[in-house]
Amino acid sequence: MRPYSEDLRWRVVMAVDSGMPREEVGWRFAVSVPTIKRWLKQRRETGALAPKPVPGPTPVKRDALLAALPERLARRSDATLGDHCAWWREASGVAVSAATMSRTIAALGWTRKKSR
Numbered sequence: 001m002r003p004y005s006e007d008l009r010w011r012v013v014m015a016v017d018s019g020m021p022r023e024e025v026g027w028r029f030a031v032s033v034p035t036i037k038r039w040l041k042q043r044r045e046t047g048a049l050a051p052k053p054v055p056g057p058t059p060v061k062r063d064a065l066l067a068a069l070p071e072r073l074a075r076r077s078d079a080t081l082g083d084h085c086a087w088w089r090e091a092s093g094v095a096v097s098a099a100t101m102s103r104t105i106a107a108l109g110w111t112r113k114k115s116r
Contacts, residue, residue, distance in 0.1 A: 003051035004031065009039050010049055016040065061096055065104040068092075073110050081105075 008029065015025045016036060026033050043049055065088065072079075072087065079087070081098040084105070089095045 006050055012036055013039055013043055013049065061094060061100060062104055062107075064092065064094075065096065065101070066107065069104060069108060073105065073108070077110075
């Protein structure tokens with residue numbers, strides 16, 4: 001899930017600052033009241049509303065996959081996720097799950113649908 005844009009965050013906070021009730025602001029901008037409270041707290045504590053970085057370790061396997069997959073997809077666009085995983089295990093010596101392969105392919109903008 002992608003974070004809300006900083007522009008939306010500022011518009012929501014400014015609406016609250018203008019005196020509009022938080023429930024109405026939430027309804028108008030399609031965000032929850034707890035989200036509005038978090039943004040107000042973030043602005044109060046940091047003065048900024050930029051999205052926070054996603055917690056957790058940085059993905060180790062994905063960078064190498066992102067570099068290697070475009071050529072593979074151009075040559076073997078009809079291969080299954082299992083085929084791509086087996087190819088990557090042979091090519092790099094690192095095993096990846098079908099879910100990791102699927103997310104990486106999606107990040108490259110490729111569809112998993114096969115042409116007939």
